Amino acid sequence: MAAKKLSKEKVGEVLQELSKFRLITPVKSDDVVLFREIADPKEAFLEYGNSTVPPKKVVFPQTETLFRFTIGNPELREKNVEEEGTTVIFGLRPCDARAMSIVDKLFSWDYEDPYYLKRRELTTLVGMTCVQPPSINCFCTSLQGSPFGKDGLDVLLVDMGDHFLFQPLTEKGARMEETLASYLEDASPGDVERASSMEEEAKGKIVRSIDPQGIAEKLPSLWEDPLWKRVSDACLGCGICTFLCPTCHCFDMQDEVERGEGRRARMWDSCMFCEYTLHASGHNPRPTRKERTRNRISHKYSYYPKRFDVIACVGCGRCISLCPVNIDILEILEQVVEA
Amino acid sequence: MKNPYIPYEAKILEAWYETPGDRCIKTFKVTFADDKVWETWSHRPGQCAMVGIPGVGESMFCISSSPTEKGYLRFSIMKVGKNTTAIHELEAGDTIYVRGPLGNWFPMDEWKGKNVVTIGGGIGQAPLRPVIQYIRDNRDDYGELTVIYGARTSADHCFKDEFQDMMACGDCCCHLAVDVEEENWPHFVGFVPQLLMEVSPSPENTIAVTCGPPIMIKFVLKNLEKLGFTPDQIYTTLENRMKCGIGKCGRCNVGHIYICKDGPVFSYEQIKDIPEAFA
Numbered sequence: 086m087a088a089k090k091l092s093k094e095k096v097g098e099v100l101q102e103l104s105k106f107r108l109i110t111p112v113k114s115d116d117v118v119l120f121r122e123i124a125d126p127k128e129a130f131l132e133y134g135n136s137t138v139p140p141k142k143v144v145f146p147q148t149e150t151l152f153r154f155t156i157g158n159p160e161l162r163e164k165n166v167e168e169e170g171t172t173v174i175f176g177l178r179p180c181d182a183r184a185m186s187i188v189d190k191l192f193s194w195d196y197e198d199p200y201y202l203k204r205r206e207l208t209t210l211v212g213m214t215c216v217q218p219p220s221i222n223c224f225c226t227s228l229q230g231s232p233f234g235k236d237g238l239d240v241l242l243v244d245m246g247d248h249f250l251f252q253p254l255t256e257k258g259a260r261m262e263e264t265l266a267s268y269l270e271d272a273s274p275g276d277v278e279r280a281s282s283m284e285e286e287a288k289g290k291i292v293r294s295i296d297p298q299g300i301a302e303k304l305p306s307l308w309e310d311p312l313w314k315r316v317s318d319a320c321l322g323c324g325i326c327t328f329l330c331p332t333c334h335c336f337d338m339q340d341e342v343e344r345g346e347g348r349r350a351r352m353w354d355s356c357m358f359c360e361y362t363l364h365a366s367g368h369n370p371r372p373t374r375k376e377r378t379r380n381r382i383s384h385k386y387s388y389y390p391k392r393f394d395v396i397a398c399v400g401c402g403r404c405i406s407l408c409p410v411n412i413d414i415l416e417i418l419e420q421v422v423e424a
Numbered sequence: 425m426k427n428p429y430i431p432y433e434a435k436i437l438e439a440w441y442e443t444p445g446d447r448c449i450k451t452f453k454v455t456f457a458d459d460k461v462w463e464t465w466s467h468r469p470g471q472c473a474m475v476g477i478p479g480v481g482e483s484m485f486c487i488s489s490s491p492t493e494k495g496y497l498r499f500s501i502m503k504v505g506k507n508t509t510a511i512h513e514l515e516a517g518d519t520i521y522v523r524g525p526l527g528n529w530f531p532m533d534e535w536k537g538k539n540v541v542t543i544g545g546g547i548g549q550a551p552l553r554p555v556i557q558y559i560r561d562n563r564d565d566y567g568e569l570t571v572i573y574g575a576r577t578s579a580d581h582c583f584k585d586e587f588q589d590m591m592a593c594g595d596c597c598c599h600l601a602v603d604v605e606e607e608n609w610p611h612f613v614g615f616v617p618q619l620l621m622e623v624s625p626s627p628e629n630t631i632a633v634t635c636g637p638p639i640m641i642k643f644v645l646k647n648l649e650k651l652g653f654t655p656d657q658i659y660t661t662l663e664n665r666m667k668c669g670i671g672k673c674g675r676c677n678v679g680h681i682y683i684c685k686d687g688p689v690f691s692y693e694q695i696k697d698i699p700e701a702f703a
């Protein structure tokens with residue numbers, strides 16, 4: 086698929102065109118950047134670093150109905166995700182798209198999760214490169230990612246300054262190119278070359294790193310190591326590291342009933358909460374923050390790769406930047422390496 | 425493919441109490457509201473199902489009937505919290521919802537030609553019941569069947585009538601225990617791991633299966649090793665809090681294993697080196 090050129094001046098018109106779909110873009114709300122369905126292209130906030138809240142909720146909503154029922158009537162009415170319609174996420178970062186491709190593995194192994202997978206099928210991801218690392222805590226390049234990464238994306242927009250290089254990457258990307266054909270021009274051959282040197286430059290601006298080699302194998306041997314207590318002592322158990330993580334996917338399931346009308350829903354949950362593993366008997370296999378932190382790190386860097394061949398972390402750095410007590414996953418991993 | 429989050433509607437055929445008290449155990453015999461479900465349903469001993477009530481929630485229970493018992497499923501449920509209390513209020517004729525079968529099973533085919541010893545405590549007899557029933561219904565395929573079971577008092581024993589029947593029938597060897605002395609108790613007094621040593625089954629061509637409270641399992645495993653059983657001859661089930669039951673929600677993991685999907689049945693060989701398995 087050949088690259089095209091999209092002039093920045095035309096982005097407003099492109100968003101207008103795309104608003105015939107369920108169009109989701111970054112928006113700014115007070116000091117927080119998050120992804121939301123927009124009604125007016127002006128709401129889109131594309132001059133951003135990275136969003137505070139990742140776009141994972143578009144395909145994996147914070148709370149979603151599984152089925153509805155009426156008390157006294159045995160029928161269960163399955164939620165139809167198809168009704169949400171074709172969706173475009175415009176302007177997400179490569180790390181967050183890559184996170185979706187990692188989480189896809191979980192939702193499609195063995196039992197297929199019909200809600201998540203249907204939403205993924207309905208959603209086209211149009212990503213934007215990071216020319217500058219959005220955060221000092223970015224470390225995507227340590228984990229097979231790149232500020233120009235293509236994993237999970239259908240279209241990559243390479244920021245060339247006054248225009249984007251429009252690179253369709255998948256079948257959905259090709260359809261997106263057709264949809265937007267009238268706004269696209271042929272790219273100049275020089276652009277493609279320049280893009281690859283820009284990628285190297287952008288990678289070079291990322292300051293933090295970790296060598297993940299050997300961590301998956303080492304973690305189980307550090308089960309009883311004092312490091313887990315040390316690194317979790319300050320933890321408040323607030324769960325923000327998991328809620329804002331683009332690869333965290335754990336959920337709870339609850340029933341809700343109001344005036345005889347009910348639903349079974351699932352909602353994000355966090356392995357950093359005490360109740361997460363609490364048995365009805367009162368027994369808790371992960372009774373303190375030490376066991377919960379050990380599980381969070383081990384799940385991402387050891388259990389997930391063991392099962393799905395990929396580390397469940399994309400190096401977006403959100404859990405580091407947004408932890409209220411400055412717990413730093415890279416520092417934890419460094420201690421793992423050194424232990 | 426059927427949506428794995430949507431349960432089947434079922435009807436309770438019979439319900440009765442196994443044990444008394446605050447944490448009483450009640451057995452439910454259920455069948456699907458739509459007979460057609462039986463055409464595609466098949467489960468094996470050790471498999472589980474989510475059982476629940478829309479508006480309350482659902483919980484994981486082992487299917488305590490053997491696939492050789494046709495036309496119904498059995499669940500034996502201890503009242504411990506929100507879902508189980510609501511389920512206990514149901515009676516014959518009421519509607520209940522079943523999602524499954526979930527998880528793996530005891531390798532009954534591999535065990536053909538072998539002796540089987542089951543060692544259960546309290547509600548832990550629920551996953552062992554289908555194993556015992558399956559062997560009794562395919563009696564010629566297996567060697568000796570030894571059933572060891574204990575609970576706090578004789579009133580706390582599950583499946584009392586069936587034990588009477590097994591003892592009278594002679595197709596297996598039953599050993600019962602209560603924790604503390606009580607009047608007119610003709611059997612063993614003491615904990616299950618002690619009874620195991622008393623019975624002292626030979627490991628020769630034998631599989632041992634144990635389910636019960638964690639503390640019991642811990643000592644049973646020790647004693648089985650003393651008796652000469654190797655980790656690949658010992659089977660148990662693991663338990664963790666569960667929600668989805670299909671390897672998605674993440675909460676039931678021990679190490680990289682999802683108990684709901686990769687388990688609940690494991691050989692001791694598979695889990696002995698996973699530290700969290702016995703946390």
Ligand SMILES: Cc1cc2nc3c(=O)[nH]c(=O)nc-3n(C[C@H](O)[C@H](O)[C@H](O)COP(=O)(O)OP(=O)(O)OC[C@H]3O[C@@H](n4cnc5c(N)ncnc54)[C@H](O)[C@@H]3O)c2cc1C
Pocket residue numbers: 363364365366472481482483484485486487488500501502503504505506507508509547550551662663664665666667688
């Ligand atoms: C594989 C497996 C097989 C089981 N088989 C049986 C059985 O045959 N008979 C029996 O009486 N009990 C069995 N249990 C335990 C049973 O699932 C819990 O006692 C039950 O879920 C408690 O629900 P509750 O709503 O009454 O308790 P609450 O404490 O109110 O539960 C709140 C929520 O946590 C979940 N939960 C709490 N404790 C557990 C737990 N120990 N295991 C799984 N989920 C839990 C429940 O699903 C519920 O959604 C089994 C558990 C597992 C994992």
Ligand code: FES
Pocket residue numbers: 665666667668669670671672673674675676677682683684685
């Ligand atoms: S119960 Fe959800 S992953 Fe096992």
